[in-house]
Amino acid sequence: MNEVHGKHSNTPKKEEPILKGTFVSVLLVGVFIIVSWVAVYLLFILR
Amino acid sequence: MHLHKYEKKWLIFGISSLVVFLIILGFGAFWQGTHPQSHGVTIDPENVEANEAFRPENLGITKIDDNKYIVNIVASAFNYDFGTDENGAPLKHIRIPKGATVLFQITTKDVVHGFNIAGTNVNMMVEPGYVSSIETVMDRTGEYTVVCNEYCGVGHHLMFATVEVYD
């Protein structure tokens, strides 16, 4: 699916860059969103 | 278009979270009936008394059953009309026993107002031509400030009332 048409190459597919730090960073953002959402949801339920 | 494996995981995680939020919200709204206020009853803003709930004698708090009450209010710039007491003085403070189920019904004679029992989920827009309505259980004691939280003119910040939930 990622091959460029017509390219007959013996070289391996381009290596994916190392994005471990990115992954952890966005997961932290996701956790922040989830925690803040749940906090206000609980506020709503308890009111 | 190539997605990095971590981007795939991130988007799956993110979108799944959003789906979970929507399911929780949808379940609450459609099955438990906690949609935000969306009352559809219309009214003539120049003749609100034509609707029985807003006749002067029906304004304010009325007990309709054991632990069930109705509060009818007419909003205008810059006042909440809860009716009058026995001496004819306008009521600005209503008292509700803890645990009571209360139906708030409110309309406006002029511009858009807000009706928010501060610190509770009773938070509605009040628009000319419509009756806003919400039923809630008042399960926390305390004195609540009723604020108009939708700008209605120069006296907007002076438009308030109080609701006391007592033991």
Added chain:
Amino acid sequence: MGLEKIKKVSNNEILPLTISKQESRLYMSFIYVAIISLLIGGLMGLLQTLVRSNTITLPWGIGYYQILTLHGVVLALVLTTYFIIGFQFALMGKTVGISLKQRKVAWLSFWVMIVGTVMAAITILMGKASVLYTFYAPLKAHPVFYIGLALVIVGSWIAGFVNWHQLFVWKKKHPGEKSPLLAFMVAINMAMWFIASLGVAVAVLVQFIPWSLGYAETINVLVSRTLFWYFGHPLVYFWLLPAYMAWYAIIPKIIGGKIFSDSLARLSFILFLFFSIPVGFHHQLTEPGIDPVWKFIQVVLTFMVIIPSLMTAFSMFATFEITGRRKGFGGLFGWLKHLPWKDVRFLAPFIGMLAFIPGGAGGIINASHQMNAVVHNTIWVTGHFHLTVATTVILTFFGISYWLIPHLTGRKLTPQLNRLGIIQTIVWTVGMTIMSGAMHIQGLLGGPRRSAFSEYGGTEQASNWIGYQVAQAIGGSILFIGIILMLYIFIKLAFFAPKGIEEFPIAEEEEDAEPTPMFLENWKLWIAITLALILFAYTIPFVDIIQNSPPGSPPFSWPIGN
């Protein structure tokens, strides 16, 4: 492949084009209006916090809601629109070029907008339009207010038409080539803006103007609000997308890196085009008369518009990490060290990115259907948008100004001005953290927004709110210092900084970047899907509103002091 590359370089069409002096004058005109707006609007904000903290009363019969109207209109409508259009013209000028004729029409857009702005401003200053920037019916302002706003919108359309024409001409000259990334993004943003502002234009032209002139006796309030919010939500994406343009296509150059993914950047903008508009009901969740099922459907669509921002977050971190690792910074977060923290052209937009984490999280909460009742019309909402537009967008715009203004005026960003910019950014961050933080908390405690100082009859709740209003005054005062600093920096960069050449940083793709599928240039399909989504989200509930409408409302001017 190699031959193609040489051809492109010698053609001098891939490289950023040169901006002529005449072009500079045009682009700078928009930016002058933006900076004047910053001063006026910011001063109003300061006065508001001083009134609400019971520190001052306004002199000379000035009304609180009058200055609040000025604050909202001048900052959220004038500052933003002018800066964005000026910035976008500069981006187009640098990537696809502008012809003499296009430049003349662009000047027309500027003057139409100026006439409209002045008209609206006069009515507000005369106290005849204290209706706040949302101008909800049936509060009635002077007709000239609405006519002025209509002219600003129409002027912005003229700018959009020029931008599309600029891209159209470029595409004719470059058949089969993908459009330059920034030009693509500008075209998307103006398409979104045009489609969205049709709603407010209809409300203003068909409803408000005849009604305020006395030709129509009543106005359909719910219809006017629905048309406004059909516009009002995409309005915030009109503000956000130019910041994203800088993040995707300019910041990588500033940090010494490349574009992470040209395709994904374009895809995110296409998703914004689709999902920014059919979602206005999430601003009307507590209103009567709107079918709750359709409110929920638009909430679902709103959640879709979160996705391109999730993509953007990944792209930004990835850009930073790839660049850092290439420079030799390893480890999980080592790449943070390489970022040019002392370069204000990076620092200011980066703080903007950080602010979007709580800003976006708050936005998701606001749109969460029944949860909206916790925050609607409380000052939490004000705290939210001071993070998103007044930090994320504005700090990015400030960050852009540090290189855009000297580039256009033939001067240089000096190390001294850079350092002052860093201080300005920190001042802004401190002030906004205090002010927006206090707003969020006071809002959760039920404190209302858009309200002058009041003790609400002496209730305990109201006395609890006052402390937060004092905190907002402290934060607001610090922010105002930030505004004065920015004004000083701007004047230096525009008129007094040493002459020189300031780089216009445009990021490039990686050498071996995956080719962008031409499928993404499918403009007709994207517009068709956008319109289909709008028709889906709005037709049935809108017809329902009209069919079940109560009697309309006559105008009310006395509540606003007329």
